[in-house]
Amino acid sequence: DGGITQSPKYLFRKEGQNVTLSCEQNLNHDAMYWYRQDPGQGLRLIYYSQIVNDFQKGDIAEGYSVSREKKESFPLTVTSAQKNPTAFYLCASSIGLAEGYEQYFGPGTRLTVT
Amino acid sequence: QKEVEQNSGPLSVPEGAIASLNCTYSDRGSQSFFWYRQYSGKSPELIMFIYSNGDKEDGRFTAQLNKASQYVSLLIRDSQPSDSATYLCAVGRDLPGSARQLTFGSGTQLTVLP
Numbered sequence: 001d002g003g004i005t006q007s008p009k010y011l012f013r014k015e016g017q018n019v020t021l022s023c024e025q026n027l028n029h030d031a032m033y034w035y036r037q038d039p040g041q042g043l044r045l046i047y048y049s050q051i052v053n054d055f056q057k058g059d060i061a062e063g064y065s066v067s068r069e070k071k072e073s074f075p076l077t078v079t080s081a082q083k084n085p086t087a088f089y090l091c092a093s094s095i096g097l098a099e100g101y102e103q104y105f106g107p108g109t110r111l112t113v114t
Numbered sequence: 115q116k117e118v119e120q121n122s123g124p125l126s127v128p129e130g131a132i133a134s135l136n137c138t139y140s141d142r143g144s145q146s147f148f149w150y151r152q153y154s155g156k157s158p159e160l161i162m163f164i165y166s167n168g169d170k171e172d173g174r175f176t177a178q179l180n181k182a183s184q185y186v187s188l189l190i191r192d193s194q195p196s197d198s199a200t201y202l203c204a205v206g207r208d209l210p211g212s213a214r215q216l217t218f219g220s221g222t223q224l225t226v227l228p
Contacts, residue, residue, distance in 0.1 A: 031213040042118070042202060042218030043158070050211045058215070090157055096212050102148065103216060105157040 003027065004106035006091050011111045013085075021076045021109045023091035032074035033092040033103065036060065043090060049074055078111065085113045117141075118205050120219035128227050133190040135222050137203030140184065146206035147179055147186045148216065151199045158202055162188060193226045200224070
């Protein structure tokens with residue numbers, strides 16, 4: 001099956017710990033994205049990447065880091081510098097910009113930091 | 115300031131009725147427009163996209179775009195209880211290269227009453 005996988009589905013961490021969220025896609029998509037969703041709010045862009053070894057900050061990159069060592073993988077690290085890390089994290093990918101090549105989302109990881 | 119505004123609802127309609135969801139956006143440079151459906155606890159699912167002024171129909175869904183008024187809407191005909199979800203409006207801006215940034219509204223919660 002082709003698609004985007006994220007793991008784990010639920011993640012619990014203590015304050016002050018870094019945590020890495022996994023995102024893998026087997027769709028051969030070039031672009032990958034990380035969004036964050038807080039309750040009752042829309043999604044906000046954290047980071048995106050268009051090619052291997054290159055990534056760009058989105059609107060809320062502070063306290064997060066990413067890597068893109070393989071086309072299929074785009075892990076997100078939530079660092080201890082992120083002031084409010086508890087949220088629903090969504091990874092998305094797309095193949096391009098032409099109509100019909102839209103962004104599709106993985107199932108998400110719900111992170112709780114206490 | 116780029117913004118996407120949606121009525122938060124909740125919007126309730128009886129089964130079989132037409133549900134009308136509205137969205138306005140502030141960035142006149144926006145090039146693409148999307149409607150995602152999000153069930154509680156799940157990730158967003160793309161249901162419609164529209165790039166040109168006018169109407170676009172897909173089954174029971176019709177997206178309407180008016181760039182002059184910076185307005186996009188979604189009509190759901192013959193609403194079913196399974197349509198009960200939060201509907202997210204997203205506005206796209208192409209980034210250098212092959213990526214696109216989506217700016218999301220906070221969503222409209224729709225309940226279809228049996």
